[in-house]
């Protein structure tokens with residue numbers, strides 16, 4: 392974030408996150424990419440160093456501060472460093488609000504400390520093989536039978552899908568209804584009938600596990616309902632603004648990281664007797680990208696401060712998600728071009744920024760859906 396928006400505590404936290412990534416993440420990331428997932432240790436170490444669920448109350452292992460600047464620092468530093476495999480952003484930015492807002496007292500006691508310590512990795516399962524954008528059309532059912540729900544169905548593309556221990560699953564408790572039939576259930580690793588498919592092979596984000604989940608007559612106790620039955624769609628919509636801003640934060644982190652590498656490359660690489668940055672085209676491209684990164688940084692930071700003040704609207708969150716991720720994809724493509732053939736080689740960091748970027752326009756609601764939201768807010 393821009394320094395004038397950070398206080399001393401944030402700057403100290405930022406230094407700690409950078410040191411953590413340098414010591415505990417970067418040296419292992421290539422191995423995790425080969426493994427298709429990160430280690431459990433990095434989650435536990437991140438939890439021990441206060442980088443998980445900072446907004447949880449201190450009694451449950453958080454920092455007790457509801458300030459999205461801390462979340463933004465974690466996400467931007469990881470993605471600036473090209474460390475896209477560690478799913479802290481999902482745990483902190485996407486999942487934590489559900490737990491803070493909708494856990495009852497018993498659920499808080501049962502799960503919160505384990506979530507903040509990294510012992511319990513979390514995920515959210517909305518998307519199904521047959522439906523993604525049209526969330527109200529999900530087919531996974533949870534039919535109440537006495538003191539439990541019986542869950543049947545399947546989910547796909549679930550981030551942290553292999554490693555997660557606690558999954559918030561969007562289900563139809565009333566299959567006759569669309570939006571109003573959706574509820575959120577807490578499914579735990581090991582529940583009978585809850586299984587995982589393979590770790591899906593993606594073009595990027597190789598160290599991030601993404602999986603299918605299957606539910607076959609899973610008996611989920613009614614106390615595992617999150618919030619109120621039938622309110623799931625509302626909860627999802629409510630929390631999506633923060634999730635979408637989080638994707639904007641990732642985008643600016645990656646843009647700044649990709650640019651840093653490219654500026655250095657343009658200084659080092661020689662052609663026709665000079666460094667390639669000296670060609671007018673390279674200089675102009677770098678100038679355009681620097682300008683776009685500066686505008687993006689300002690916009691993202693403004694949205695972070697609005698979120699902190701409770702003023703970030705869903706249409707503005709849609710704007711930042713769509714625009715930031717479009718800029719990210721454009722910038723990483725141009726940065727790769729400036730690397731010439733080396734940019735296409737996976738040993739060069741820019742190649743990873745490039746393949747990691749593409750999904751940003753798809754998940755969290757596609758950019759087309761973002762434009763629908765913005766368009767509707769204009770009265771259409």
Ligand SMILES: Cc1cc2nc3c(=O)[nH]c(=O)nc-3n(C[C@H](O)[C@H](O)[C@H](O)COP(=O)(O)OP(=O)(O)OC[C@H]3O[C@@H](n4cnc5c(N)ncnc54)[C@H](O)[C@@H]3O)c2cc1C
Nearest residue numbers: 515516517518522523524548549550753754755756757759
């Ligand atoms: C790496 C990765 C991680 C993911 N992580 C998660 C996760 O943790 N949890 C989870 O629940 N999901 C996750 N997803 C799923 C993701 O959110 C969906 O892929 C996304 O919402 C799009 O849904 P879909 O794939 O079914 O595409 P579809 O909805 O089938 O869309 C296909 C195309 O049609 C367009 N389209 C659809 N409807 C409209 C419309 N009304 N107007 C204009 N265009 C439209 C879309 O924009 C898109 O271009 C992940 C996906 C990926 C790839």
